[in-house]
Amino acid sequence: MPLPETIPVRYTDEEAGYVTVRPVVRQTFRLDELLDMLLSVTGKDTARVRQLLHSGTVVYHFYRYSWDGIDADEAELIAALAQFPDADPSRPFPPAQCTLVLFESGGLNPRHLMELPRAAGSKRRLLWGQSFWEVLLEISVHEKLWYHGYSYGRRADIYRLDLDGENTELIIRAAKRVAPRSLRPVIHVLSGTSSLLFVCPR
Numbered sequence: 001m002p003l004p005e006t007i008p009v010r011y012t013d014e015e016a017g018y019v020t021v022r023p024v025v026r027q028t029f030r031l032d033e034l035l036d037m038l039l040s041v042t043g044k045d046t047a048r049v050r051q052l053l054h055s056g057t058v059v060y061h062f063y064r065y066s067w068d069g070i071d072a073d074e075a076e077l078i079a080a081l082a083q084f085p086d087a088d089p090s091r092p093f094p095p096a097q098c099t100l101v102l103f104e105s106g107g108l109n110p111r112h113l114m115e116l117p118r119a120a121g122s123k124r125r126l127l128w129g130q131s132f133w134e135v136l137l138e139i140s141v142h143e144k145l146w147y148h149g150y151s152y153g154r155r156a157d158i159y160r161l162d163l164d165g166e167n168t169e170l171i172i173r174a175a176k177r178v179a180p181r182s183l184r185p186v187i188h189v190l191s192g193t194s195s196l197l198f199v200c201p202r
Helices: 031-042 046-055 074-081 132-143 165-178 185-190
Strands: 006-013 025-030 057-060 063-066 100-104 112-117 146-151 156-162 195-201
Touching: 006 031, 025 031, 031 046, 031 057, 031 074, 046 057, 046 074, 100 185, 112 185, 132 165, 165 185
Parallel strands: none
Antiparallel strands: 006 025, 006 063, 057 063, 100 112, 100 195, 146 156, 156 195
């Protein structure tokens, strides 16, 4: 079955364990818009994307989206997905392109403890030349980040810095030295942080 150019989609709030009477919203998606959403859930896994297209439903950002199931031809789907970026471990970390740092907990199900946008991290303490953002990037480049993958949801390459006692202390000292009062929560969050994820839009 050829892939349609547009797909009528219905969506509503997803409330696990509850019956909701909230209204269903209807919207027409272009094929690339629907694929973009599915890739944010599955990554570039053609079989999984094909399965979701067939099932006609996905939960994304607390909403359940549904459509009439689509039986996609595998070759046609591969060609459609080719327009989207692939993960590229050979890409060096580009500090100037980094726009966000995610503080992530450890364990089997890590979660984001804090998001630090570049604009917030770049605020300077009175009479200090460097911002916390600049110092954090300096430390991270010295520590040699490793490529963590491509995020379709954020449209960005992700680079990871695993924290240990030594580099955590470096970052805490930097925060105490140069961070303005508005960034002091970073110090408290770091005690439970296992890794930092640097988001670099491509």
